[in-house]
Amino acid sequence: xxxxxxxxxxxxxxxxxxxxxxxxxxxxxxxxxxxxxxxxxxxxxxxxxxxxxxxxxxxxxxxxxxxxxxxxxxxxxxxxxxxxxxxxxxxxxxxxxxxxxxxxxxxxxxxxxxxxxxxxxxxxxxxxxxxx
Amino acid sequence: xxxxxxxxxxxxxxxxxxxxxxxxxxxxxxxxxxxxxxxxxxxxxxxxxxxxxxxxxxxxxxxxxxxxxxxxxxxxxxxxxxxxxxxxxxxxxxxxxxxxxxxxxxxxxxxxxxxxxxxxx
Numbered sequence: 151x152x153x154x155x156x157x158x159x160x161x162x163x164x165x166x167x168x169x170x171x172x173x174x175x176x177x178x179x180x181x182x183x184x185x186x187x188x189x190x191x192x193x194x195x196x197x198x199x200x201x202x203x204x205x206x207x208x209x210x211x212x213x214x215x216x217x218x219x220x221x222x223x224x225x226x227x228x229x230x231x232x233x234x235x236x237x238x239x240x241x242x243x244x245x246x247x248x249x250x251x252x253x254x255x256x257x258x259x260x261x262x263x264x265x266x267x268x269x270x271x272x273x274x275x276x277x278x279x280x281x282x
Numbered sequence: 283x284x285x286x287x288x289x290x291x292x293x294x295x296x297x298x299x300x301x302x303x304x305x306x307x308x309x310x311x312x313x314x315x316x317x318x319x320x321x322x323x324x325x326x327x328x329x330x331x332x333x334x335x336x337x338x339x340x341x342x343x344x345x346x347x348x349x350x351x352x353x354x355x356x357x358x359x360x361x362x363x364x365x366x367x368x369x370x371x372x373x374x375x376x377x378x379x380x381x382x383x384x385x386x387x388x389x390x391x392x393x394x395x396x397x398x399x400x401x402x403x
Contacts (some may be wrong), residue, residue, distance in 0.1 A: 164299040166384045173292040174391030177329050182283065183392065190394075247403060254399045256285055257293045264297020265312050270400040273385035 177257065182250045189239075189246035196239045206230040298304065308342040309377045322366045331355045 177183055193199050209227040212218055234240050258270045285293075300306050304355040316322045332354050336346060361367055 164295055165301055166296060166299040166303055167387050169292070169296040169299040170384050173289070173296050174388035174396075176286075176289050176292050177388070178392055180283075180289070187393070209321070244403065246316075247399075251399050251402060253283070254396065256383060257289060258383035259398050260285075260290060260293035261297040261300070264294050265300035265306065266313070267300070267306065267377070267381070269297070269300070269381060270385065270397040272374065273381040274397040275382060 159184055173257070173261075177254070180253060182249075183254045186246040186250040189243040192239050193243045196237070198233060199237055202230050202234045202237075206234065258276075296304050297383075299364060300381075305380055309370070309373040312366070312373040316366045316370045322364050325357075325361055326367060328359045329354075332357055335339055 158248075204226055209223040209230065212223040213227065218224055235244075261269045292382075301310070316326070335352060336354055339350075340346060382397075385396050
């Protein structure tokens with residue numbers, strides 16, 4: 151009887167989309183995720199961090215558009231990144247991001263092992279699978 | 283903090299759902315075909331061994347000759363053109379958009395990009 155039950159349950163098809171939703175919901179209830187979202191909000195509402203990130207984006211945009219012939223935008227972007235990294239609110243964001251990343255990597259390892267295919271790497275939008 | 287049993291179960295459920303999915307099976311079947319084909323598996327294993335050997339020599343500050351790299355590129359070409367390996371790679375590319383859609387369900391619930399969070403900053 152037990153073996154029959156096991157056979158039936160092993161061939162029961164679960165919808166991957168529903169399973170993904172259920173997993174997402176559980177992850178959203180973890181302390182790591184809540185801390186990460188809180189840290190993200192704190193960074194976004196911090197006036198110093200906001201001002202620096204606006205300036206940083208301006209320089210990054212200039213670099214991407216090929217308007218950095220003498221490297222002044224790259225220099226200034228690097229300086230701003232260092233200045234942002236020194237803000238306590240940003241440090242806390244990186245700590246929280248690292249913690250949630252460790253959690254999600256552990257989850258992804260289980261998903262990938264069971265699926266037989268590396269899930270997150272191959273689910274990335276670029277789809278190159280090189281991890282880049 | 284270690285994963286709760288509930289999260290582990292949910293992760294297993296998702297993995298198993300993908301494993302049983304007919305669309306994912308086309309890739310898993312192609313993967314199995316390469317793994318069980320002696321020629322394909324030996325060829326691929328050899329390519330990775332040669333690659334790792336070259337990297338190790340490069341890291342030991344050794345200058346690699348053109349012959350060294352040519353041998354690797356030839357091997358890589360053979361691997362890429364092997365019908366079973368090439369089919370497996372094509373099937374992986376075919377299922378990627380589907381995997382992306384499934385991951386989007388998690389991302390949507392979290393409000394952040396799930397695959398991106400698995401990458402270190």
